[in-house]
Amino acid sequence: HLPTAELQALDAAHHMHPFTHGAALAEKGARIITSASGVWLQDSDGARILDAMAGLWCVNLGYGREELVEAAARQMRQLPFYNTFFQTSHVPAILLAKKLAELAPGDLNHVFFNGSGSDSNDTNLRLVRHYWELRGKPEKFNVISRWNGYHGSTMGGGSLGGMKGIHAQGGLPIPGIHHIDQPDWWSEGGDMSPEEFGLSRARQLEEKILELGPDTVAAFIAEPVQGAGGVIVAPETYWPEIQRIVKEYGILLILDEVITGFGRTGRWFGAETLGITPDIMTVAKGITSGYIPLGASLVSDRIAQVIDEGDEFAHGYTYSGHPVACAVALENIRLLEEEGIIARAGSEIAPYLKEKWESLADHPLVGEAKIVGLMGSIALTPDKASRAKFKGDAGTVGYICRERCFANNLVMRHVGDRMVISPPLVITKEEIDELIARARLSLDETLERIEA
Numbered sequence: 001h002l003p004t005a006e007l008q009a010l011d012a013a014h015h016m017h018p019f020t021h022g023a024a025l026a027e028k029g030a031r032i033i034t035s036a037s038g039v040w041l042q043d044s045d046g047a048r049i050l051d052a053m054a055g056l057w058c059v060n061l062g063y064g065r066e067e068l069v070e071a072a073a074r075q076m077r078q079l080p081f082y083n084t085f086f087q088t089s090h091v092p093a094i095l096l097a098k099k100l101a102e103l104a105p106g107d108l109n110h111v112f113f114n115g116s117g118s119d120s121n122d123t124n125l126r127l128v129r130h131y132w133e134l135r136g137k138p139e140k141f142n143v144i145s146r147w148n149g150y151h152g153s154t155m156g157g158g159s160l161g162g163m164k165g166i167h168a169q170g171g172l173p174i175p176g177i178h179h180i181d182q183p184d185w186w187s188e189g190g191d192m193s194p195e196e197f198g199l200s201r202a203r204q205l206e207e208k209i210l211e212l213g214p215d216t217v218a219a220f221i222a223e224p225v226q227g228a229g230g231v232i233v234a235p236e237t238y239w240p241e242i243q244r245i246v247k248e249y250g251i252l253l254i255l256d257e258v259i260t261g262f263g264r265t266g267r268w269f270g271a272e273t274l275g276i277t278p279d280i281m282t283v284a285k286g287i288t289s290g291y292i293p294l295g296a297s298l299v300s301d302r303i304a305q306v307i308d309e310g311d312e313f314a315h316g317y318t319y320s321g322h323p324v325a326c327a328v329a330l331e332n333i334r335l336l337e338e339e340g341i342i343a344r345a346g347s348e349i350a351p352y353l354k355e356k357w358e359s360l361a362d363h364p365l366v367g368e369a370k371i372v373g374l375m376g377s378i379a380l381t382p383d384k385a386s387r388a389k390f391k392g393d394a395g396t397v398g399y400i401c402r403e404r405c406f407a408n409n410l411v412m413r414h415v416g417d418r419m420v421i422s423p424p425l426v427i428t429k430e431e432i433d434e435l436i437a438r439a440r441l442s443l444d445e446t447l448e449r450i451e452a
């Protein structure tokens with residue numbers, strides 16, 4: 001391929017990147033990834049980089065699995081495309097829908113296919129509003145979600161999410177979306193115990209429902225563990241109280257499992273790990289281990305029945321149930337299941353990673369260290385005891401730490417001044433040791449730089 005500098009110049013000149021500052025890209029150039037295997041990336045200069053983010057929280061199976069390549073090639077030869085509109089279907093979509101219904105918790109026996117996590121949440125928004133229209137309650141239009149949650153960046157997904165940076169651009173949120181605070185005890189818990197704080201944050205949902213009027217609220221949407229918001233793990237009191245509230249007020253619960261699905265929390269879905277019973281579940285990312293785009297809305301018997309009995313649901317995407325994506329998802333799920341990857345991630349890898357990850361809490365820069373399964377975060381702080389924030393702009397120290405990780409050939413992401421990880425589920429114990437060693441070195445170097 002072309003030399004790195006030339007690729008970088010072309011990239012900056014012609015390629016508009018998502019969530020990237022254009023001027024910074026032009027100045028510094030992107031790191032260009034050329035190949036990958038297992039948990040290791042290789043860049044255009046030949047460096048080997050440990051990917052502790054599984055791409056964007058998605059390459060659960062690890063890189064380089066030929067079986068997925070073969071599954072895609074086989075399907076492309078046989079039927080590269082057909083749609084699922086107007087009473088047509090095809091084998092990969094049928095088999096994948098059946099498999100997802102088997103794996104999903106509760107009675108989520110019905111699958112609407114989408115192209116990504118964002119457009120899956122757009123589907124969910126239309127599904128829940130249409131459900132209530134069909135039930136004769138069109139005034140149930142409002143959907144409640146959480147500040148700092150992430151549900152994608154389409155008009156619907158970006159509105160449902162609570163990222164203020166997204167809302168600031170392009171007139172979001174769209175009407176009928178309301179937000180409550182996140183259950184982030186470390187940053188916002190003040191003097192409360194985590195348990196008290198969890199209850200008080202859950203009760204904000206009840207307050208919001210009462211403020212809007214219970215008859216106007218269609219659904220509440222949340223991630224089991226907030227991912228892009230910084231791997232925020234709610235106190236144990238939070239989810240039981242949320243479940244009580246949605247039940248009491250007859251409000252649908254949409255669980256966004258785009259990150260937490262397919263083994264990330266040590267079980268198939270975060271709903272199982274945290275004991276949550278949703279009416280609709282969003283999945284994407286890990287459904288194909290990121291090898292090809294696919295998203296899906298998993299829908300309960302009750303909702304699907306009402307939708308099916310109504311007029312045609314006027315919604316869908318050209319690539320809803322794309323046969324190649326469905327074939328890759330089926331193969332990905334087969335490997336996760338038959339090779340015992342999720343079982344091993346939950347029983348062996350997650351406890352080992354937890355011990356090592358939490359050991360970082362003895363570093364002078366690290367306050368809280370949290371982890372659920374294979375998704376973790378550390379909060380960086382100038383003073384652990386008071387849970388203080390750094391002076392100046394939030395995220396400045398996190399950015400330095402991310403850069404130090406990158407220089408040490410480790411991909412960790414920063415969310416403000418939190419560092420997060422989400423490695424492929426196939427990571428070995430030796431690779432975890434390497435990850436922790438590189439993280440510790442990067443933390444030391446960050447400390448040196450902020451003290452200088």
Ligand code: PLP
Pocket residue numbers: 056116117118119121150151152153157223227228256257258259284285
């Ligand atoms: N929902 C959650 C919880 C996510 O983490 C993401 C992406 O990170 C999305 C939705 C959006 O998915 P996509 O980027 O595939 O549109």
